[in-house]
Amino acid sequence: MATTPDEREVEATLRAxxxxxxxxxxxxxxxxxxxxxxxxxxxxxxxxxVAGLLTELEERLGIVIEDxxxxxxxxxxxxxxxxxxxxxxxx
Numbered sequence: 370m371a372t373t374p375d376e377r378e379v380e381a382t383l384r385a386x387x388x389x390x391x392x393x394x395x396x397x398x399x400x401x402x403x404x405x406x407x408x409x410x411x412x413x414x415x416x417x418x419v420a421g422l423l424t425e426l427e428e429r430l431g432i433v434i435e436d437x438x439x440x441x442x443x444x445x446x447x448x449x450x451x452x453x454x455x456x457x458x459x460x
Contacts, residue, residue: 374430374458374459375459376455376459379430379451379454379455379458379459380451380455382426382429382430382454382458383426383450383451383454384398384399384401385398385429386422386425386426386429387401387407387422387447389425390418390421390422390425391411391413391414391418391422392413393411393413401447402447402448403446403447403448403451404446404447404448405446405447405448406445406446407444407445407446407447407450408441408444408445409445414444419439419444423439426454430454430457430458431458432454432457432458433457434457438453
């Protein structure tokens with residue numbers, strides 16, 4: 370039976386998914402702060418990457434992300450995406 374991840378594990382998973390899906394250097398992703406802009410600020414993070422990112426988060430964290438939960442505000446910054454991911458994974 371899978372165990373529920375803790376906050377550090379969720380954050381580490383999100384950073385790993387961002388690096389893997391967007392093809393960013395792990396060191397660059399490690400430097401992301403809550404106010405680091407994502408969608409619209411990173412050329413790698415386009416609409417196609419959003420689908421891959423969300424699918425990978427679902428697989429790695431064992432969560433389900435519904436289409437109606439996704440909006441521009443969610444993807445705007447690392448902090449907003451992390452807050453959403455923690456809310457889904459730490460239920």
